[in-house]
Amino acid sequence: MTTPPAGRGEDGQSGDRFWVVAERVGDRVLRSYTALVYVFLFAPIVVVVVFSFNAGRSASEIVGFSTRWFTTAWTDPFVLKALRNSLFIAASSAVLATIGGTLAALAMPSVGGRTRAIFEQLTYVAIIVPSIVIGIATLIFLVTIFGWLNGWLAFLLPTNPPRLGLGVHSIIAAHTLFTIALVNILVRTRMRSMDRTLTEASEDLYATPWRTFVEITLPQLLPAILAGSLLAFTFSFDDFIVAFFTSGQDQTLPIFLFSSIRRGVTPEVNAIAASLLGITISLLLLAGLLLRGRGRRAGSAPTDSVAPSLGAAPDDATTGTP
């Protein structure tokens, strides 16, 4: 690799021209490469969606346009049951995470430095620990605890004791660990960039702390809270691995999809996949719009709003490690 200054030293004129051309070529190469990466990122998703509208059974050629596989998929009672479970789990986890994560974010500025540091560390740990570890650990923890509690229940209520077991509720509990941390980070990021002068003005005008909160703080935080709950919903709705370990006998849509794929790829699988993608992407666009709007209103450059916020989880997780 020749370094430019060397070339320049010998023959200034033609050397310069050479580097101008080289830079232009480099620029072209980089731009074309980037375009290719976008094709790489989206082509697989597009292929699945296209084949989900294929009239034929074949996975290799398109016969014609049809929505018959969507009809087949969405009239299957097992699919509908799995969908109901998934929606219930995602909604519950999103609500719990929004409440828990937001309350904690509000409390954090006023708690002691040590408590706050420990809490922040736990938030990052909750996000960075791989899902499979969370799934396994929650599985053996809950099975152990349920075994012990069931013993007591049988002792206390000898006739017809209720039995605790894995299922929809244990999935909600396990998902909410990640989603609480996610909402907490998003709301805290927003709080840090908030305009303090408004709060101070409100206090100077003798507003009660509650009124300042309701009329000044909350409206500024609302977009981040809503975006956080939408992202929590999508995470929970799409998660396979945590649910795989903690689901017991219950099925979620990703678990159903996984077992269908393992049994053999059918056009219904593509239709379910395409529907799931449709739901997730609509929710993401909504979350993106909320986070973007927030950036504009705060007067900061929109550059910093959408992309880093969507990736706030992993990004912040590492930024925060001391």
Next chain:
Amino acid sequence: MLALLLFPSALWYVLFLLAPLVVLAIVSFGLRSPNGGYTPALSLVQYLHIASRLTPVINTIVLGFAGTIGCLLVAYPLAYTLATRGGSWKTVLMALIVIPMWTSFLIRTYAWMFILGSNGVPKILEGLGFGHVQLLNTPFAILLGIVYNYLPLMALPIYISLERLDRSLLEASRDLGAGSLATLRQVTFPLSAPGVISGCLLVFIPVMGEYLIPVLLGGGKTYFLGNALADLFLQSRDWPFGSALATGFVIVMVIVVAIYTWATRRLSSPGREGGLL
């Protein structure tokens, strides 16, 4: 008073993060009872047993490293192009890269299973006269799956570090007679190192726990740690051994994060703003 608001999340962290990890560690010191359950004990037998699962551990480490490097090689030029040539489309273009990360991991992996399967790319290649090519159920397919799925996690921190890069340093380098390549090598690369390290960590840790990619794209032939864990917990129900394997994994992860923290601290020496990503 306000501190009470911390309670719901704190409760969740204790009940569903700390307690499960503690139980995992306790079970890892136990023994397997004859009927397949768990007998409390204080023994290291399970940890010594890890040697019997060397193949998945080696597979995970080799493909984990290869996948991380693959992500880095694909993501760096991408992040560089967006940060330096993105113009007013920067945000939208970056969001387009991040969005797939939030869609279903299962579907993204399945999409490649569909494309690499016998009716997909191999059929097209055969039509072009390349003969029979096996793509699905090979280590290559796993590598491709890793690069595809984890690319956003690598691109985002690199992009952020390049975005925040002080432009005046690039101009200074140019004014001092350095050409584009020299500036790239002596200014841009070193200053984006924190982003690269974050990206590698963000990719490497979850890849180590990967389960879906080896199952769907490796056909179960190239077995990962995650597959071994799923088998031990869901099929053979050997909890103590599975817990030892999982605990070992968590310990390795903690060591990796500790090295990362140490490395970023060294890189962000005092006086350099925004060193941490």
